[in-house]
Amino acid sequence: MAPTLRSKLPNVGTTIFTVMSQLAHDHHALNLAQGFPNFAPSEQLLEYAAEAMHNGMNQYAPMTGLKPLRERIADKHNRLYGASYNADTDVTVTPGGTAALFAAIAAVVQQGDEVLIFEPCYDSYIPTIELCGGRAVSSALQFPAYSVDWDDVRSKLSPRTRLIILNTPHNPSGRVWKQEDMLTLQELTRDTGILILSDEVYEHVIFDGAPHQSVARYPELAARSFVVASFGKTFHVTGWKVGYCLAPAPLMAEFRKVHQFMTFCTNTPAQYAFSRMLENTALYENLGAFYQRKRDTFRSLLQGSRFELLPCEGSYFQLVRYDKITKEQDTTLAVRLTKETGVASIPVSVFYTQHTDNHVLRLCFAKTDDTLEQAAKRLCTL
Numbered sequence: 001m002a003p004t005l006r007s008k009l010p011n012v013g014t015t016i017f018t019v020m021s022q023l024a025h026d027h028h029a030l031n032l033a034q035g036f037p038n039f040a041p042s043e044q045l046l047e048y049a050a051e052a053m054h055n056g057m058n059q060y061a062p063m064t065g066l067k068p069l070r071e072r073i074a075d076k077h078n079r080l081y082g083a084s085y086n087a088d089t090d091v092t093v094t095p096g097g098t099a100a101l102f103a104a105i106a107a108v109v110q111q112g113d114e115v116l117i118f119e120p121c122y123d124s125y126i127p128t129i130e131l132c133g134g135r136a137v138s139s140a141l142q143f144p145a146y147s148v149d150w151d152d153v154r155s156k157l158s159p160r161t162r163l164i165i166l167n168t169p170h171n172p173s174g175r176v177w178k179q180e181d182m183l184t185l186q187e188l189t190r191d192t193g194i195l196i197l198s199d200e201v202y203e204h205v206i207f208d209g210a211p212h213q214s215v216a217r218y219p220e221l222a223a224r225s226f227v228v229a230s231f232g233k234t235f236h237v238t239g240w241k242v243g244y245c246l247a248p249a250p251l252m253a254e255f256r257k258v259h260q261f262m263t264f265c266t267n268t269p270a271q272y273a274f275s276r277m278l279e280n281t282a283l284y285e286n287l288g289a290f291y292q293r294k295r296d297t298f299r300s301l302l303q304g305s306r307f308e309l310l311p312c313e314g315s316y317f318q319l320v321r322y323d324k325i326t327k328e329q330d331t332t333l334a335v336r337l338t339k340e341t342g343v344a345s346i347p348v349s350v351f352y353t354q355h356t357d358n359h360v361l362r363l364c365f366a367k368t369d370d371t372l373e374q375a376a377k378r379l380c381t382l
């Protein structure tokens with residue numbers, strides 16, 4: 001008799017990113033769906049990685065990450081946000097931001113705990129919470145600004161709330177949290193045992209001079225927070241899957257207990273390469289300007305279309321509302337656009353657990369100018 005298997009994640013299927021990328025491939029469409037750059041990373045980064053491999057850095061790295069890399073990570077966050085992270089006790093390098101999110105959630109969420117999340121949200125949060133026996137409690141961001149409804153948040157916190165997960169700059173909306181948001185979060189969590197997981201993978205992809213509101217800027221929040229970052233986003237190498245987590249020592253000690261049995265350590269030559277890249281602070285400090293130019297180019301190319309462009313304050317995603325073009329469901333339109341117009345996008349309803357279709361698609365502008373021009377030309381025909 002075949003063994004019976006009871007799924008631990010009965011509601012999870014193939015992710016929309018895989019589905020849309022496959023559809024884009026099958027129909028030779030321009031892939032503005034999945035969030036990854038279609039241009040090359042810097043030669044310097046590749047040279048550093050090759051240098052590490054040729055110099056024998058091919059075996060396991062320390063469980064917590066290469067020390068020079070951890071030092072530069074701590075220095076960066078301490079310098080930019082006035083934090084006081086210790087490279088030895090408060091920083092761990094992970095195989096991507098996703099692994100860091102998983103380890104942080106698994107380290108603190110226990111059976112029956114509630115985790116407050118903001119929807120629309122990145123797709124890994126809820127399945128990870130559920131695998132750990134927790135329950136996701138969702139607060140919807142207010143359409144179309146995608147601002148936090150703090151009264152709703154207040155009403156949803158309970159003695160069972162163990163963790164709040166936030167993400168700024170935000171995927172998929174491009175919304176950036178403001179100082180008032182952070183101060184409200186600080187006030188709401190004061191004198192509680194609630195922990196915070198702050199997904200800051202787009203920290204350097206932020207526009208128009210806005211400061212990145214890291215929880216690390218606020219000592220009270222930093223004391224109860226895990227911060228997650230990703231080198232894939234910062235250095236245009238999403239396929240290298242290297243990220244990291246910062247947290248005060250007691251939280252980081254628990255994080256490391258999980259991390260060491262998920263993967264133990266992270267790719268050694270890549271860590272060496274990133275530690276060298278962080279020596280040049282201009283590389284990440286100029287990233288906002290680089291993507292701001294792409295955002296502006298893409299938005300101006302779409303001015304001639306019938307899409308309504310929602311604001312984009314950070315991340316590399318532009319949301320477009322298509323009410324004036326069609327009343328189709330966003331999932332239907334995304335498939336049709338890929339097949340008939342040759343542009344793949346992500347329907348924003350997939351980032352919600354409850355059916356919420358505001359007729360909005362997400363387009364990734366981390367693409368060459370040529371790709372953006374061709375995509376915009378096709379979208380302007382609708």
Ligand code: PMP
Pocket residue numbers: 035095096097098099122167170171199201229230231232233238241242243
């Ligand atoms: N969080 C958010 C909001 C993201 O958009 C992504 C990448 N798409 C990640 C985390 C994961 O980063 P990584 O690719 O380094 O695992």
